[in-house]
Amino acid sequence: MTQLDISERLDGERVVLVIAGPVNSYTFGEFQQRLERAMAKGQVVIEMEKVSTLSSAGIGVIMAALDDAEAAGKKLFILRPSEIARLALESTGFMERFPIIQNLKELA
Amino acid sequence: MIHVESRRSATGELSPAEAVPGSRPPSSPARAAEATISIEVEREGIFAFEYFIDSLDFTSESEGAKLKLAGSEIFDNLVKHASPVAGGMATVRATRRRGVLYLFFAFKSPSFREYAARCFDYEPIFDNRARRWRGMGLRMTRNLSSDLRFRAGTLLDRVIIRF
Numbered sequence: 001m002t003q004l005d006i007s008e009r010l011d012g013e014r015v016v017l018v019i020a021g022p023v024n025s026y027t028f029g030e031f032q033q034r035l036e037r038a039m040a041k042g043q044v045v046i047e048m049e050k051v052s053t054l055s056s057a058g059i060g061v062i063m064a065a066l067d068d069a070e071a072a073g074k075k076l077f078i079l080r081p082s083e084i085a086r087l088a089l090e091s092t093g094f095m096e097r098f099p100i101i102q103n104l105k106e107l108a
Numbered sequence: 109m110i111h112v113e114s115r116r117s118a119t120g121e122l123s124p125a126e127a128v129p130g131s132r133p134p135s136s137p138a139r140a141a142e143a144t145i146s147i148e149v150e151r152e153g154i155f156a157f158e159y160f161i162d163s164l165d166f167t168s169e170s171e172g173a174k175l176k177l178a179g180s181e182i183f184d185n186l187v188k189h190a191s192p193v194a195g196g197m198a199t200v201r202a203t204r205r206r207g208v209l210y211l212f213f214a215f216k217s218p219s220f221r222e223y224a225a226r227c228f229d230y231e232p233i234f235d236n237r238a239r240r241w242r243g244m245g246l247r248m249t250r251n252l253s254s255d256l257r258f259r260a261g262t263l264l265d266r267v268i269i270r271f
Contacts, residue, residue: 002158022155022158024154024155024158025184026152026154032240053158053176053180054177055184055245056184056245057184057242059241059244060238060242060244063240063241064239064240064241083169084173084176087174087252088248091247091248091251092244092247092251
């Protein structure tokens with residue numbers, strides 16, 4: 001899959017940003033724009049079940065968004081990361097920084 | 109059009125220029141599998157690299173994930189720090205020798221020697237202009253592999269990742 005596909009849906013007042021495809025050095029800019037736009041609306045959950053790769057650039061975007069959310073008193077969650085996305089997050093050595101959930105009900 | 113050359117051999121010997129220092133010498137012949145691709149060292153080349161890894165028929169899904177993540181970071185660094193490379197291309201080879209997976213990048217860049225000398229000095233840092241954290245790629249590659257080496261050579265520069 002070479003196409004990054006990003007869509008949004010609402011879960012109550014939360015914005016669920018659904019990411020499918022590669023978040024790599026070529027596509028991370030689009031991911032960053034959509035994530036920043038979603039963050040302006042409120043609490044965001046990034047669904048990463050169909051992410052086919054996740055580069056350090058994409059992770060750098062997520063880490064910046066986590067900082068911004070914390071500074072604004074909001075929360076940002078990563079929902080069901082794919083195996084490769086989870087491996088990428090683990091490989092940073094900062095796994096404890098990423099709030100991962102498997103189900104939106106965990107936020108209820 | 110992406111062309112991937114793949115082959116299997118009965119020997120599996122690494123040539124002296126490619127063998128990773130510190131690795132154990134092979135004790136017996138074993139089957140080896142490998143695939144090679146030439147990729148343009150530019151941003152769009154990352155898709156060819158990802159396709160190349162996805163097309164390997166001698167790696168498991170989890171091995172492929174490691175190769176893709178670690179190799180992508182190396183490829184990105186070549187684009188950012190080693191461009192332009194001679195001929196605009198890098199050769200990437202994935203191989204399994206006696207059960208051990210390797211990923212090799214070969215190219216020639218006038219700036220690689222300087223980059224290789226300082227690339228491990230960086231710590232993750234927030235880039236205000238880019239509005240994101242940077243400097244995590246080699247850290248990820250190191251954590252995903254058992255050995256990572258940069259070799260600036262007279263005729264050829266190489267990055268060797270052993271998994």
